Amino acid sequence: MSDTTQLWVIIIALGLGSFGMRFAFLGLVGDRAMPEWLLRHLRYxxxxxxxxxxxxxxxxxxxxxxxxxxxxxxxxxxxxxxxxxxxxxxxxxxxxxxxxxxxxxxx
Incomplete structure (x- = not known):
């Protein structure tokens, strides 16, 4: 890395992306039952x-x-x-x- 600012931008972007992916499943869909076909595929x-x-x-x-x-x-x-x-x-x-x-x- 040539610049610490660039490093922090990458770390924050990866953190936000990781949070967004988890929130999509836990925050948006967490209180609803998932369809049977999705549960069947998640087993694998x-x-x-x-x-x-x-x-x-x-x-x-x-x-x-x-x-x-x-x-x-x-x-x-x-x-x-x-x-x-x-x-x-x-x-x-x-x-x-x-x-x-x-x-x-x-x-």
């Missing part, structure tokens, strides 16, 4: 967002300079397998973390 938000956040960290990790890493790929596969088989998020995270730590120590 986490399923769509979480893989989009995790996939780049597994496929192009910053720790390895953007190169795929067998340790992280193995931990991701183990996490997915345990999550799919047990339907338990905490078990999947625990196994994934254990595989990541174990393989990092061994390799």
């Amino acid at each position: 938000t986490a399923v769509a967002v979480i893989p989009a956040l995790v996939a780049p960290l597994v496929v192009w990790p910053t720790a390895t300079g953007g190169e795929p890493d067998a340790t992280r790929l193995s931990a991701a596969v183990a996490t997915f397998a345990v999550g799919y088989l047990t339907k338990n998020v905490f078990a999947a995270m625990g196994v994934g973390a254990a595989v990541l730590v174990t393989l990092s120590a061994l390799l």
Whole structure:
């Protein structure tokens, strides 16, 4: 940033935009029931967002300079397998973390 004024303008604009998006749902629609079709689609938000956040960290990790890493790929596969088989998020995270730590120590 070349100027602190420009930085503050950006921070305030992002804050107002964030407030506006939240107010649209909470302030304007918060006291009314949402349509069933919208509620049905909102159930899939986490399923769509979480893989989009995790996939780049597994496929192009910053720790390895953007190169795929067998340790992280193995931990991701183990996490997915345990999550799919047990339907338990905490078990999947625990196994994934254990595989990541174990393989990092061994390799």
